Amino acid sequence: MTTRDTDWDGVRLHVVTGKGGTGKTTVAAALALALATGGRKVLLIEVEGRQGIARLFDCPPLPYDERKVALGLGAEGAAQGGDVYALAVDPEGALMDYLEMFYNLRRMGKTLTRLGVVDFATTIAPGLSDVLVTGKATEAARRRVGSRGSEHLYHAVVMDAPPTGRIGRFLNVSTEVSGLAKVGPIKTHSDTVARVIRSPQTVVHFVTTLEEMPVQETLDGIAELQELTDGAIRPGGIIINMARPALLDEADLAAAANGSLDVGEFALGLKAAGINDNHGLAADLMTELSEHALQVALQNRERDELLTSGRPHYELPMIPDGIDLAGLYQLAAILRQQGAA
């Protein structure tokens, strides 16, 4: 096993958030693949009941059970990858776990479900349901195996978390719950969960595309975490997703954007490629190129904006044919190459 430094050595719980449509689940899965190197086990947790992980890994819907879904990305050279396990957490299953673990009361749990206690938790006190779900993730991150619990079962846990707009509240469980319970077992449990989430073992990564709204939400999300928890919950990296590479150098892009490219030279090029400029084809292609230039300029502006946060950032390209398993490994390799794992 290589002992290569990564940007997040020592982190056991990677929380991945992002605005809807930015590819949060895809990035969380790629990060899990990248972390699962050299025989290590990584757990990928889904919390919103969408079964997005099962779809990505092309397997049947995940039950409330830790299942192996993929081999990790092998390291450079021939070293074997590790294993990626996946788990879809729902508040009800997490409540059963909690009851069993602390009170040995699984049967009672079923009665409580029938009576609507779980509905109660999710409807009237969402803070309680969040503490159960994050509790499951922190439990997995701390779970030990081996003689006298000498080793962690999972090298890392990656959580596909709620979107940026909700992440602060979702993670700030102890404050949310302490409003409800000042003392008692729920309070104790939420304090334990909060301790893990507020330790250097946990970071929150933000996934964004290079568009205005997702970028703004990312910066707001980082600020909100800081504000809500007084810096106790650590922001991790910014993972830029679906970036489109520039096709020309800066000067030519600028010329394309303001329409000052040499049209004659361009037409000559088309001719040399055996394409006739009939019905204004050259002009249409030039328009498309100028739109590309505008898009690149927008991406650059948004990237600069993100960099003002001072967070480490990683950049994943648009995978043109849509995300499949091969595409996931491709993204995992890029994340690792850039030092995210």
Add this chain to the structure above:
Amino acid sequence: MAAVKLDMDRIIDDRRTRIIVCCGSGGVGKTTAAAAIGLRAAERGRQACVLTVDPARRLAQSMGLTSLDNTPRRVDGVDTSGGGSLYAMMLDMKRTFDEIVEAHADPDRAAQILANPFYQSLSSSFAGTQEYMAMEKLGQLRHAEEWDLIVVDTPPSRSALDFLDAPQRLSRFLDGRLIRLLTGPAKAGMSYMRVLNAGFAMMTSVLTKILGAQVLKDAQTFVTALDTMFGGFRERAESTYRLLQAPGTAFVVIAAPEPDALREASYFVERLDTERMPLAGLILNRVHTSAAGRLSAARSLAAAETLDMQDRPNGDGPRYIVAIAALRNHAERMNLGKRERRLAEHFTSAHPAIPVAEVVAQPEDIHDLDGLRKVGTILSQQAP
């Protein structure tokens, strides 16, 4: 399969249309679409109000929405020559909830509820409450009769269906067995209680053990207080639900040409059908097209490769750099467009009767009235 075209102007111009609900999964451009529809309606003579939940900052500023004050504000810069006007408001979830409580309980009880920790957690959290409050506010705006068209942008839910379920979930919850147990034997009825008595005692003791006595007491106080307003709650939820089923409502589902967004759109369309909610059509947002479609991706790439091999006279790289970039760019765009078309066809084959309007991807973000106006124009000029 060619889809039926969605005629947005016909819907906007029909005075019988009183509510347009824009829904879809997160990140597909719902807010922009809602604002564009509202603006176009206003400039075509409607007294329009856009109810939005979480607009991008610059878009909000362009509409004069600088504060979250739960009141519709008039938007400046709108062409009112057709006799219309545009108002916009951002939802303040907690305030809306507080107002319902104040309207349905006497002052003492209202104060008691507002101070309860469970109420505070519920009213300021995002799960479900936002959806419920958006629907509540819609009902209020509709009944105010100050506007003849209300355009709603639904909350950025986990799933596009959440806002439909939220009111019913809350009312089902309030009607649930746990509530009856918590609110005490008087409510549950004696014979029922006798059967449940042993179980109830055990459950109370377990709940106390898990939650702690104080939490249980707070919960009891809260649901008892809420229970007195229950009738009002359910009535409101049901009346909003009926409002959504009424002929004056038009649902517009927004999607981006991506698998997840279209899958959500599909679920939503089926759900609206089951609920007998009036669906106007689908807006397919951010579609990539090309004016140079006569040059195929394959031919364009081949041409770029030909040029790759034609170096400058001094041997310093290819001669026609710009042409190569343009050809590669075109090929990418054609491929993207083709993939999007395939995804869209997947949707239209499953739902052949649903009218569709396409909005081409704009090279830059939309954050002013001109940008919204442009989207409105594109929406209304769908080639037959």
